Amino acid sequence: SQQGEEDPQALSIQEGENATMNCSYKTSINNLQWYRQNSGRGLVHLILIRSNEREKHSGRLRVTLDTSKKSSSLLITASRAADTASYFCATDVAGTASKLTFGTGTRLQVTL
Amino acid sequence: NAGVTQTPKFQVLKTGQSMTLQCAQDMNHNSMYWYRQDPGMGLRLIYYSASEGTTDKGEVPNGYNVSRLNKREFSLRLESAAPSQTSVYFCASRTASGSNQPQHFGDGTRLSIL
Numbered sequence: 534s535q536q537g538e539e540d541p542q543a544l545s546i547q548e549g550e551n552a553t554m555n556c557s558y559k560t561s562i563n564n565l566q567w568y569r570q571n572s573g574r575g576l577v578h579l580i581l582i583r584s585n586e587r588e589k590h591s592g593r594l595r596v597t598l599d600t601s602k603k604s605s606s607l608l609i610t611a612s613r614a615a616d617t618a619s620y621f622c623a624t625d626v627a628g629t630a631s632k633l634t635f636g637t638g639t640r641l642q643v644t645l
Numbered sequence: 646n647a648g649v650t651q652t653p654k655f656q657v658l659k660t661g662q663s664m665t666l667q668c669a670q671d672m673n674h675n676s677m678y679w680y681r682q683d684p685g686m687g688l689r690l691i692y693y694s695a696s697e698g699t700t701d702k703g704e705v706p707n708g709y710n711v712s713r714l715n716k717r718e719f720s721l722r723l724e725s726a727a728p729s730q731t732s733v734y735f736c737a738s739r740t741a742s743g744s745n746q747p748q749h750f751g752d753g754t755r756l757s758i759l
Binding site for chain 1: 687749
């Protein structure tokens, strides 16, 4: 079963706009990770936020984590056409030997 | 560094045929994983190997077997392929179980079962 659910399933924005994706999960976690997948390629790790962290930044990426609501958000600022991809959240669930459970993903389309 | 290398990249099989998907990593990672990805879905864990010499079932292990050949290599075998196993298969590795580290993925094997 899927641990994480992303919202929205698809998002279309124009270059320069911000994109926000949300992820909800069900059980206690060690950390939550965000990955990007370009069409026909493998997943690329973007950012990891630990369960005791609330916010993390990496370049144009900002991730928040609310463990009380079991939710996370990924914000991409000043989006570019090259950001067009699918984005997945993955939870490292406590007590599962560091297996990741992935959500169903958000497909982001950034147009010029 | 090549990272995680999967072979082959594409394969078409007939129902009932067997096949082994190969995965190798050159990052000296302890843990390795096999996932499948179906249209509109996230990745689902088939099997994983937390360390050399150990393997464990994931969420969808039925119809598959794995071998952790050495620290670098982790293979996935379909003994008798079925159309339901048509999917994109991804291998991943990670530096150590229990640590807050990301997984590194290969580019996948696209498998079609006719």
